[in-house]
């Protein structure tokens with residue numbers, strides 16, 4: 131075999147054996163680069179006589195063409211292989227079961243607040259908020275609790291030292307100041323709920339210094355206790371997801387409602403467990419207090435600059451944490467705020483389980 135035929139066979143074998151694009155590029159430079167062997171041979175053609183070139187030219191041109199073609203072919207093959215490998219490694223098998231659910235869970239308090247917002251949105255209520263650092267006037271005075279009123283002492287209030295613009299500041303002891311803010315900032319008719327944190331200096335198995343309440347307020351014309359009772363009954367049936375919820379309304383006292391009503395729900399004993407639902411007066415049954423409510427006191431309506439002869443309404447307030455305990459069977463309130471991951475894993479809710487009325491709010 132001639133020298134050129136030998137060179138060609140060697141180069142083509144090397145190119146076919148190149149197993150990476152880098153190795154192939156090194157071969158290309160060695161053959162076709164500025165100082166490559168094939169380039170060197172092409173350069174010898176220039177000074178030749180026409181007769182000599184006619185004889186030696188064709189095998190050298192053939193070498194150049196064959197090596198160029200072999201390089202291109204091998205390059206395409208290596209690139210295809212690299213793409214195939216990448217596609218294979220990035221493949222997702224859509225038929226595999228998904229075992230990586232969302233991490234973390236929704237706290238029962240957040241869950242219950244979402245459930246309440248869903249239930250009341252369906253009844254035409256919107257969600258209102260107010261500051262947790264409140265002034266004395268919104269938290270007490272405007273709610274018909276003057277400075278000398280014993281109810282101020284009952285609330286175990288956290289006061290801030292000093293005062294701001296002559297106002298005594300405190301951590302709100304209930305969500306009722308949102309009633310005042312809503313009536314002063316908007317026009318009736320009003321239908322709101324106001325969930326949020328409240329603070330009282332109290333701590334045992336059923337009391338924590340910070341807890342959650344939800345307030346409800348309706349202001350319109352011709353509102354009666356009947357509307358209040360229907361609303362609470364509808365809400366509690368939806369919340370506990372039972373039709374056999376029985377309410378007991380007891381006369382009570384709150385300075386900001388007149389008349390005032392405390393609401394109990396009946397429970398029955400099932401396997402020694404208190405289960406909400408049924409007549410609390412049945413054997414083994416009983417009543418659990420769930421909320422405070424009443425017709426908004428006309429003095430409160432007046433304090434907000436509205437005419438109580440034109441506008442009436444009802445208000446209610448209840449503990450969100452307590453509702454969560456009753457619905458989901460927890461017995462120590464303090465665990466709600468311990469931040470213990472085991473508790474949260476056990477009692478928490480999936481972030482993907484958004485409460486809906488059609489799907490069952492607690493699903």
Ligand code: PHE
Nearest residue numbers: 304306384422423445446447
């Ligand atoms: N604010 C009252 C409390 O904290 C609850 C309540 C709200 C009662 C609205 C009546 C009307 O106990």
